[in-house]
Amino acid sequence: MKTAHVDTFARDNLPPREQWPEFHFDLPELQYPERMNCATLLLDDMVRAGHGERIAIRAPDGECSYAQLLAQANRIANVLVREMNLKPGNRVLLRGPNNPMMAASWFAVFKAGGICVGSMPLLRAKELTEIVNKAEITHALCDKRLDAELNLALPGCPSLKRICFWYSDKKNSLDALSEKQSAAFENIDTSAEDVALIAFTSGTTGKPKGTLHFHRDVIAMCDCFPRSCLKPSKDDIFIGSPPLAFTFGLGGLLCFPLRFGASSALVERFTPDTLLESIQKFKATILFTAPTMYRALAGVWDKSGKNYDLSSLRKCVSAGEALPDATRQLFKQASGIEIIDGIGATEMIHIFISHAPEHAKRGATGHALPGYTAAVLDENGERCAPGQIGRLAVKGPTGCRYLADERQKIYVRNGWNVTGDAYVMDMDGYFIYQARTDDMIISAGYNIAGPEVEGALLSHPVVAECGVVGVADEERGMVVKAFVVLKPENKSDDEMKKILQEHVKRTIAPYKYPRAIEFVAALPRTETGKLQRFKLRTP
Numbered sequence: 001m002k003t004a005h006v007d008t009f010a011r012d013n014l015p016p017r018e019q020w021p022e023f024h025f026d027l028p029e030l031q032y033p034e035r036m037n038c039a040t041l042l043l044d045d046m047v048r049a050g051h052g053e054r055i056a057i058r059a060p061d062g063e064c065s066y067a068q069l070l071a072q073a074n075r076i077a078n079v080l081v082r083e084m085n086l087k088p089g090n091r092v093l094l095r096g097p098n099n100p101m102m103a104a105s106w107f108a109v110f111k112a113g114g115i116c117v118g119s120m121p122l123l124r125a126k127e128l129t130e131i132v133n134k135a136e137i138t139h140a141l142c143d144k145r146l147d148a149e150l151n152l153a154l155p156g157c158p159s160l161k162r163i164c165f166w167y168s169d170k171k172n173s174l175d176a177l178s179e180k181q182s183a184a185f186e187n188i189d190t191s192a193e194d195v196a197l198i199a200f201t202s203g204t205t206g207k208p209k210g211t212l213h214f215h216r217d218v219i220a221m222c223d224c225f226p227r228s229c230l231k232p233s234k235d236d237i238f239i240g241s242p243p244l245a246f247t248f249g250l251g252g253l254l255c256f257p258l259r260f261g262a263s264s265a266l267v268e269r270f271t272p273d274t275l276l277e278s279i280q281k282f283k284a285t286i287l288f289t290a291p292t293m294y295r296a297l298a299g300v301w302d303k304s305g306k307n308y309d310l311s312s313l314r315k316c317v318s319a320g321e322a323l324p325d326a327t328r329q330l331f332k333q334a335s336g337i338e339i340i341d342g343i344g345a346t347e348m349i350h351i352f353i354s355h356a357p358e359h360a361k362r363g364a365t366g367h368a369l370p371g372y373t374a375a376v377l378d379e380n381g382e383r384c385a386p387g388q389i390g391r392l393a394v395k396g397p398t399g400c401r402y403l404a405d406e407r408q409k410i411y412v413r414n415g416w417n418v419t420g421d422a423y424v425m426d427m428d429g430y431f432i433y434q435a436r437t438d439d440m441i442i443s444a445g446y447n448i449a450g451p452e453v454e455g456a457l458l459s460h461p462v463v464a465e466c467g468v469v470g471v472a473d474e475e476r477g478m479v480v481k482a483f484v485v486l487k488p489e490n491k492s493d494d495e496m497k498k499i500l501q502e503h504v505k506r507t508i509a510p511y512k513y514p515r516a517i518e519f520v521a522a523l524p525r526t527e528t529g530k531l532q533r534f535k536l537r538t539p
């Protein structure tokens, strides 16, 4: 397919074809044309189809219709092309909290044929430098309030020549420049296989990996999980915490709502209480967030929940890490809502195993979504029998393509995307998460999955949060160690340790109980809500 990219850096740095996973487009809704620009489908076409007057983005300081979002994206696209000399294929860093200018900027870059590289708001200069250099980023659009780390990074980023800030009152701010531009823009006629974004993995260790996703992939993610599990309507109002730089947020808080003619409430920062307040304020119907937030929400729901009208909320999606059954149950008791759990990955762009709320099964992530095939494989790449633990492997319309990275050969094997997760398939074909493959604890010959022990601990009422890892032990090789955050007003003493150990022994196979327990005030987490187990292993 003929590329629209003049700057072919991304294409030139795709992995060689023979290292790509298999791609399958076996559903009627996954038959895509050879040329597509994802912004055209998500924005221009929606306005053409008559959604122009409907609200696309809701934010604390006002609403923005589809037509207004389109106009703003067009103005920014004109700034990129006319003032910042963007050429199709150039990489553009997008840095800001979730807000309307950030949303419009994503679309502006897609429209202009640029390649979006989102940056998590909390990234420091060192991490920014790494991704700018790895992706040879040439342009940046940045929220003025997040300029400090970017400015610190600049001396180490020779490729990054043109930067424009928004929410700034300067003459050359993105706000001022875009006002002067036309609200019309003709989208670049990209190929379905032109790279639209480079998403860096929130990898807990090692150098960040950039995953390349095509215009087609952005649309495919909208046509898989939302269509088969979430089933949104045009009246839904999405809300949630993941940054747009995290593909979980890009899908759930920007692309999914627009694909279905619905709207997204973008809020920059959440605590459990302000999230509840925002659900009321925006009458949000669909929530996207991580398991820890659901647990925290369940904790404040009964107290704070009374202060808010939360009756608009219908569906809740959890991803990013395993959803402990204790959290699923607590949240259901508090809200009446059965969480939709889904496993996704930056490499796959979004969720590929999940379930409709009525098919939730305790402890299980669900089934492969229509369009995807999933399997649990042993070390030889053969399928494991039901009940046998192995490596999760998946293929479908999206898949892993790392930007110039040897680790492609680790993630993709025999056409499968191997996610690095240990899973079991049960007799009903449900996929049941065990642990990250390298987080499995082997103690005295037993295989123990930390998350299972965490689940048992979380079912005790004094436990607010916990993380379980293996620590070296002379006698047993490794022992199970739990780091526990207690709810306020509980004593962190030896007696409490005993109580928790006995509780685990009663809940799951006794040999899995944590022989060591350490009480801590908080657990180390990434910006995407993931527990950083490696930090617990090496204090």
Ligand code: 3UK
Pocket: 201, 202, 246, 247, 248, 249, 318, 319, 320, 321, 322, 323, 341, 342, 343, 344, 345, 346, 347, 349, 350, 351, 365, 419, 420, 421, 433, 436, 528
């Ligand atoms: C883990 C889960 C158990 C799992 C993501 C939804 O998390 C996302 O992408 P990342 O690249 O991490 C991928 C890894 O995270 N994981 C995610 N969801 C679950 N483990 N149950 C889950 N429900 O180890 C996976 O390999 O940061 C999630 C959509 C888009 C995403 N990028």
